Amino acid sequence: MIPRIALAELRKARFKKRFWILLIIMGVLTPLVQVIIAYFVTQNLSGGQLDQGGAISKDIAENAATAFSLGRNFISVGIAIFLLPISAMVGNYFIGEERGFKMWKVILVSQPNRLNVLLGKFLAGIMLLAILILGSGLGNITIGFLANLAFFHAPNTGDWGTLIPLYFLQCLTVTAPLALAMLLSSLIAAPAMSLLGTILLPPILEGITTASIISQLDKINVVNAAFQALKLKNLFEQVPRYYLSTNLNLGTSFAASSVVGGIFGNRGAANNPLNSILEFSWQNTWWSVGVCGVYAAIFLAVFLAMWMRRDVLD
Amino acid sequence: MSLILENISKNFRSFQAVQGVSFTLEPGEVVGFLGPNGAGKTTTMRMIAGLIRPSSGNIKLKGRMSAMIEEPSFYPYLSGLENLRYSASLTGIGENAILPALERVGLMERREHRVSSYSQGMRQRLGLARTLLGNPEVLLLDEPTNGLDPQGVAEMRELIRGVSSEGVTVLLSSHILAEVEKIAPRVIIINKGRIQADGRVRELFSQLGSEIISMTLDVPADFTPQALEMLGSQPWVQKVYLHPSGVLVLNLLQHDLDQIAPAMVHARIPLLGFRTDVESLEQVYLQAVTKKVQA
Numbered sequence: 001m002i003p004r005i006a007l008a009e010l011r012k013a014r015f016k017k018r019f020w021i022l023l024i025i026m027g028v029l030t031p032l033v034q035v036i037i038a039y040f041v042t043q044n045l046s047g048g049q050l051d052q053g054g055a056i057s058k059d060i061a062e063n064a065a066t067a068f069s070l071g072r073n074f075i076s077v078g079i080a081i082f083l084l085p086i087s088a089m090v091g092n093y094f095i096g097e098e099r100g101f102k103m104w105k106v107i108l109v110s111q112p113n114r115l116n117v118l119l120g121k122f123l124a125g126i127m128l129l130a131i132l133i134l135g136s137g138l139g140n141i142t143i144g145f146l147a148n149l150a151f152f153h154a155p156n157t158g159d160w161g162t163l164i165p166l167y168f169l170q171c172l173t174v175t176a177p178l179a180l181a182m183l184l185s186s187l188i189a190a191p192a193m194s195l196l197g198t199i200l201l202p203p204i205l206e207g208i209t210t211a212s213i214i215s216q217l218d219k220i221n222v223v224n225a226a227f228q229a230l231k232l233k234n235l236f237e238q239v240p241r242y243y244l245s246t247n248l249n250l251g252t253s254f255a256a257s258s259v260v261g262g263i264f265g266n267r268g269a270a271n272n273p274l275n276s277i278l279e280f281s282w283q284n285t286w287w288s289v290g291v292c293g294v295y296a297a298i299f300l301a302v303f304l305a306m307w308m309r310r311d312v313l314d
Numbered sequence: 315m316s317l318i319l320e321n322i323s324k325n326f327r328s329f330q331a332v333q334g335v336s337f338t339l340e341p342g343e344v345v346g347f348l349g350p351n352g353a354g355k356t357t358t359m360r361m362i363a364g365l366i367r368p369s370s371g372n373i374k375l376k377g378r379m380s381a382m383i384e385e386p387s388f389y390p391y392l393s394g395l396e397n398l399r400y401s402a403s404l405t406g407i408g409e410n411a412i413l414p415a416l417e418r419v420g421l422m423e424r425r426e427h428r429v430s431s432y433s434q435g436m437r438q439r440l441g442l443a444r445t446l447l448g449n450p451e452v453l454l455l456d457e458p459t460n461g462l463d464p465q466g467v468a469e470m471r472e473l474i475r476g477v478s479s480e481g482v483t484v485l486l487s488s489h490i491l492a493e494v495e496k497i498a499p500r501v502i503i504i505n506k507g508r509i510q511a512d513g514r515v516r517e518l519f520s521q522l523g524s525e526i527i528s529m530t531l532d533v534p535a536d537f538t539p540q541a542l543e544m545l546g547s548q549p550w551v552q553k554v555y556l557h558p559s560g561v562l563v564l565n566l567l568q569h570d571l572d573q574i575a576p577a578m579v580h581a582r583i584p585l586l587g588f589r590t591d592v593e594s595l596e597q598v599y600l601q602a603v604t605k606k607v608q609a
Contacts, residue, residue, distance in 0.1 A: 001406070004403060004404075004406060005403070005404055007403065008400055008403030008404050011399070011400070011403070012389065012392065012396070012400050015391055015392055015396070016391070097389075101387055101388070101389055101390065102387040103387050103388075103389065104365075105360070105363075105365055105383045105384070105387065106386075106387055106401070106444075107401075107404060108364070108365055109363045109364060109365065109379070109380070109381050114364075117404070309367070311360075311365070311366040311367060312360065312365035312366065313360075313365075313366070
């Protein structure tokens with residue numbers, strides 16, 4: 001029942017231009033811009049001021065546009081810009097649109113039951129986000145592969161065994177902002193306000209939480225300075241581990257450790273001074289997935305509870 | 315029984331929208347659900363459709379129910395066919411039910427067009443096609459003839475008769491009393507959240523119609539404006555209007571019938587002829603909604 005409703009919702013969503021445009025921006029335009037930049041850099045490096053060591057600079061530029069690099073860049077940096085907005089758009093589409101077109105009175109008529117319809121919509125949201133994320137990733141990798149084949153001829157090597165699972169896990173973390181978007185779309189009539197709420201509410205609340213914790217610290221004096229410093233360190237290391245924003249984007253540390261590892265030659269080795277902060281680990285990745293899962297469960301529970309009691313009057 | 319409502323009430327905070335409504339619909343029955351604006355018709359229909367939770371009471375439904383509540387809504391960027399396909403998938407109805415439903419309401423030719431390009435009448439017919447998907451046992455139709463031209467109204471009437479003959483129970487709300495009278499042998503009249511009358515039109519007339527009657531007065535054309543003004547100013551006249559045929563039609567209580575002749579004589583308006591009309595749903599309706607609701 002629920003998968004059938006989700007498929008019906010997805011079939012409907014394919015008529016929405018906005019999702020195709022998003023897919024084109026994320027999966028085609030974003031990698032194309034990187035390829036074009038890399039191409040012009042490699043063309044103009046030779047003999048120019050940028051060409052300090054010749055081969056190294058050219059290597060970096062070429063390697064920035066391989067299939068692996070584009071795939072890695074997108075999951076780390078590229079998608080970071082889009083994660084909250086696309087979740088907000090998808091959540092708003094599946095819930096807010098029903099209000100706009102007065103469709104609740106049609107789709108919430110006794111059969112199928114209300115819970116199935118709402119869970120079907122949530123599942124459809126996850127599926128649509130997965131299509132957008134995985135589709136864009138595939139676009140980035142394909143364009144990188146073709147560009148490399150045509151222009152750069154650099155090896156398409158990289159840690160594919162980490163990159164591919166990251167894409168799939170990323171589809172799980174977006175369930176949290178999706179559930180938040182659906183909840184806010186149900187609460188706020190104006191679509192623009194619910195979109196903004198989904199994008200801005202998590203960082204605002206997290207900022208307020210951090211500020212309130214800091215304000216509760218004792219004033220620093222000669223006696224407690226060391227303890228206060230430890231408390232602060234603990235605050236900035238531990239508290240964000242429970243925030244939605246900091247756990248949402250899984251690829252950041254993967255890309256960072258990959259770049260830092262490139263600079264220091266041996267990622268994870270003791271001679272890497274940024275290792276403790278930027279090292280990628282599956283343990284941290286699964287932690288992030290878990291935290292986002294808890295947020296998703298809370299938002300979804302509130303969303304469902306609200307709708308199960310709600311009278312459809314519009 | 316297809317549908318049973320047992321003492322249904324709905325409160326919106328302190329406002330009692332529906333109070334103790336009970337009725338039963340038999341299979342294949344077409345029932346007119348009438349009442350002035352704000353009487354509680356749509357709230358009751360929404361409760362039956364599961365859109366609103368009753369504050370108290372029970373609703374028992376046998377079989378599948380389908381509803382068109384107020385004006386039909388669609389996704390305007392989808393075609394008529396895609397809208398029905400979506401609804402069919404949602405309710406688990408096979409795709410093979412879609413085209414016959416479109417055929418039945420005469421929208422086959424426009425099925426691939428976006429709903430945003432549909433006229434009000436076409437939307438109304440598409441809404442009915444959607445409710446007919448999957449052969450429901452109970453149909454709730456709220457103002458189904460809204461926006462339809464006379465031919466569309468006649469077609470809708472035949473369509474409702476057709477589904478009723480197949481054993482589908484129809485609860486039909488409308489403001490066009492003459493239309494309801496043609497389709498629905500039984501009417502339920504609701505006012506201020508309470509059922510005021512429930513039965514066959516003729517039975518109701520014998521119960522309620524003895525008080526309000528409808529009369530047609532024929533006066534010379536030169537005297538029509540004067541007669542209209544004079545009758546309109548009489549406190550015992552419930553309603554008076556000029557019929558397109560040139561005669562005056564007025565509603566009044568039966569015991570005020572003998573006041574007409576003295577009033578016409580006093581105003582020096584010649585009376586060419588008069589007749590009391592046969593019982594109509596309008597009379598029953600007016601009687602039902604104007605009677606005082608007991609607290």
